[in-house]
Amino acid sequence: MLLPLLQRFPEQVRVSLFHTPNLRGLLRLLIPERFNETIGLQHIKVYLFDNSVVLSGANLSDSYFTNRQDRYVFLQDCPEIADFFTELVDAVGDVSLQLQGDDTVQVVEGMVHPYKGDRAAYCKAANKRVMDVINSARTRQQMLHAQTFHSNSLLTQEDAAATGDQRPAPDTWIYPLIQMKPFEIQIDEIVTETLLTEAERGTKVYLTTGYFNLTQAYMDLVLGTRAEYQILLASPEVNGFFGAKGVAGAIPAAYVHIERQFYSEVCSLGQQERVQLQEYWRRGWTFHAKGTWQPAGQRTAPMRDSRWVDQLAHLLAPVVLLPAW
Numbered sequence: 001m002l003l004p005l006l007q008r009f010p011e012q013v014r015v016s017l018f019h020t021p022n023l024r025g026l027l028r029l030l031i032p033e034r035f036n037e038t039i040g041l042q043h044i045k046v047y048l049f050d051n052s053v054v055l056s057g058a059n060l061s062d063s064y065f066t067n068r069q070d071r072y073v074f075l076q077d078c079p080e081i082a083d084f085f086t087e088l089v090d091a092v093g094d095v096s097l098q099l100q101g102d103d104t105v106q107v108v109e110g111m112v113h114p115y116k117g118d119r120a121a122y123c124k125a126a127n128k129r130v131m132d133v134i135n136s137a138r139t140r141q142q143m144l145h146a147q148t149f150h151s152n153s154l155l156t157q158e159d160a161a162a163t164g165d166q167r168p169a170p171d172t173w174i175y176p177l178i179q180m181k182p183f184e185i186q187i188d189e190i191v192t193e194t195l196l197t198e199a200e201r202g203t204k205v206y207l208t209t210g211y212f213n214l215t216q217a218y219m220d221l222v223l224g225t226r227a228e229y230q231i232l233l234a235s236p237e238v239n240g241f242f243g244a245k246g247v248a249g250a251i252p253a254a255y256v257h258i259e260r261q262f263y264s265e266v267c268s269l270g271q272q273e274r275v276q277l278q279e280y281w282r283r284g285w286t287f288h289a290k291g292t293w294q295p296a297g298q299r300t301a302p303m304r305d306s307r308w309v310d311q312l313a314h315l316l317a318p319v320v321l322l323p324a325w
Contacts, residue, residue: 007101016093017105018042021122021182024115034248040182042096048086051079057288064288068240069280071208071289075174080140084176087133095126127183134178134185193217195292199227203294208232210240210288212259219262228274233259234287235279242286 006013020040023031031039047054055073058064075081097105097114107113112122179188196218199205205227212233214222222229234255236242241251259277266275280287 002099003101003103006099010101014093015099016096017099018092018096019114021114021119021126024119028115042092044089044092046085046089048082048089051082052076053078053081053085057290063240063286067285069238069282069285069287069289071291078174081174081176084133084137087136088130088176088178091129091133095122095129123183126180127185130178130180130183130185134187192292193221195294196221196225196227199225199294201226203227205229206232206293206295208289208291210234210286210290212255212262214262219265222275223265223269223271226274229276231275231277232280232289233277235281238281238285238287240286240288 002013002015006015018041020042023036023039027039028036045056045058047056053075055075057070058068058072064070094108095111095114097107099105112118112125114122175191177188177191178185181189196205203226207222207229208231210233212231222231234240234252236252236256239252239255241248243249244251263277266272266277
């Protein structure tokens with residue numbers, strides 16, 4: 001589908017095909033397509049238009065624009081975010097296979113092949129390429145963080161207007177979280193566990209997922225912390241695999257089984273009031289939204305002063321300061 005674009009506009013189009021290093025050898029030959037996604041895949045969904053960014057849960061297939069409930073985040077006129085994701089996409093592209101005009105693939109010069117080359121060497125090279133982007137963002141973030149919380153050098157909006165500065169003082173932090181476990185990059189996992197761990201009594205956490213398959217660590221945190229949880233997931237009928245042929249058609253039932261096991265544990269601990277599960281259902285629709293929210297005014301205790309922000313600043317890699325909206 002993309003080959004004609006590449007052939008017609010070779011100077012303007014780059015097609016990079018990510019291949020997980022975990023799918024190789026006999027395993028790669030035996031596991032059929034679609035099922036091989038269980039071994040590993042690239043799942044970033046970001047659309048860049050100059051300085052505007054769309055973070056999406058959606059592929060570009062028809063169903064996502066017609067009858068699928070999903071979530072999207074649109075960040076307008078945010079050059080820092082756009083620059084970060086440009087660098088990230090370039091980095092992931094560099095460690096991927098490059099589609100050629102003759103319908104073959106090649107690796108970037110000097111890069112290890114993801115499934116023909118040495119796995120450890122590939123993962124090490126990929127880690128360095130992606131971490132270079134993250135560390136560069138961290139350096140920029142630390143400078144902004146120091147200006148914001150540890151100096152008086154940042155102008156208020158009134159001061160900026162008085163001095164003719166057209167850009168208002170920043171007031172919003174955005175933390176793009178990266179997770180690439182084969183490359184030993186687990187920022188999203190660390191931060192999610194931190195947020196769930198720090199949620200105090202009285203906090204209400206909303207968690208939604210199209211496919212209920214929380215890791216054991218996340219389930220333990222939900223069951224072991226004091227916050228209230230409202231979990232929204234897809235009912236079997238609105239699961240994207242519902243009605244599929246073959247083994248894939250059993251996937252919704254498998255998620256229901258996991259859900260029932262989890263809820264049984266909730267009940268056995270007497271936590272039905274604190275942890276509630278709801279299933280999304282809408283005739284003819286599918287549900288694919290994923291995320292977690294804590295409403296304003298119900299933050300975790302450490303977030304009520306800048307010290308927790310200091311901790312996050314060192315924990316997270318890319319942190320970008322945005323102007324007031």
